[in-house]
Amino acid sequence: MPEIVLDQLCKSFDGHVAADSLSLRIADGEYVCILGPTGAGKTTCMRMVCGLTRPDSGRVYLDGRDVTDDSVDSRNATMLSQTYALFPHLNVYDNVMFAPRIKGWPEDNSRQIVRSMLHMVHLEQKADWKPDELSGGQQQRIALARALASGSKVLLLDEPLRALDARLRINLRKELRSLAKEMRLTCIHVTHDQDEALEMADKIAVIRKGRIIQFGTPRDVFENPATPFVANFVGRSNTLVGKVVSSGDETVVEMPSGARISARGSDLQAGSDAVVTVKTGFTKLVRASDDQVQGAFLEGTVERVLYEGVTITVEVRVDGIGLISAGLPNRKYDDYSAGDRVGISWIPSKASVFRMPPEGLEEEMRLD
Ligand SMILES: Nc1ncnc2c1ncn2[C@@H]1O[C@H](COP(=O)(O)OP(=O)(O)O)[C@@H](O)[C@H]1O
Ligand SMILES: [Mg+2]
Incomplete structure (x- = not known):
């Protein structure tokens, strides 16, 4: 069974349909981009995977287990949200160290993980700084490092590169993908940027009006589109x-x-x-x-x-x-x-x- 299975998820907000029988199967270790216009239901889909939003109907399976009724904490899926809330009173280092501490990992090991995450987002020099001393792009990179350090096998990234400068955004695409592969994570990465999706994804899910209208390799979606x-x-x-x-x-x-x-x-x-x-x-x-x-x-x-x-x-x-x-x-x-x-x-x-x-x-x- 694939790592993540979304089975006919439906979700409406005050009669407005955000997920319309949405189904998707994502294999262990796969990097999937969900690509769609604003309002298509991308965030809602991710929130249903990690447990922040409960579907009206349909089931969510993680690693073969039905987690639809499980809490966020018990799911082993970490979501980096569009609004990357950092702890304002903690410095950068401690923000990234948050999950390793909570999980009680050995201190040496945790320190090494935090260092390598900060290295990957190019913010080792800012380890002592507080979030409000950093630019929006830097804050987003910290949030990314914190999500990567969480130890979850499933990583849900909602427009993770959105607030970054063009150059950095493009550099980080490769690094983020290879890091996810190295750490053997299963990733769902939401974006409305087609170039980002084409470059990063093993598979792209094109979403529109709460439905997946095509799920395939970047080449497939580019060369054999399912709809106009x-x-x-x-x-x-x-x-x-x-x-x-x-x-x-x-x-x-x-x-x-x-x-x-x-x-x-x-x-x-x-x-x-x-x-x-x-x-x-x-x-x-x-x-x-x-x-x-x-x-x-x-x-x-x-x-x-x-x-x-x-x-x-x-x-x-x-x-x-x-x-x-x-x-x-x-x-x-x-x-x-x-x-x-x-x-x-x-x-x-x-x-x-x-x-x-x-x-x-x-x-x-x-x-x-
Ligand atoms: N908590 C909410 N309350 C009311 N409407 C919502 C809520 N969350 C999402 N929606 C609506 O559901 C639709 C899909 O939203 P969303 O999943 O955020 O789309 P996307 O992330 O693709 O831009 C939108 O029309 C949005 O306005
Ligand atoms: Mg969104």
């Missing part, structure tokens, strides 16, 4: 709407402009409304010679070239469709400029195709 929402939320995608011409090993979809584009295989009915999504990074451009574009799905005119550092984005205006973005490596920067005629294509198997959601595309793509 996931396609749009994880990474950047172009979204195209049209009517299915034929399906099978490849799906051909006709755009309102009459152009035909291809996506991966499906069993969609000919004539039905479909949504095609293709990551900007999978979108290829071919230059038109003498204004003729050969073999591309769509044709358009370059409107802007955005410089982003490692990558660039070429925005192409396609008549009857709108703007299509192609993410290209930096070295292509001088190849395109506004006004150029280009063709747009992609490998069909890299484009996802979905039945038009019954509630419409706009509702499907909403971020709340």
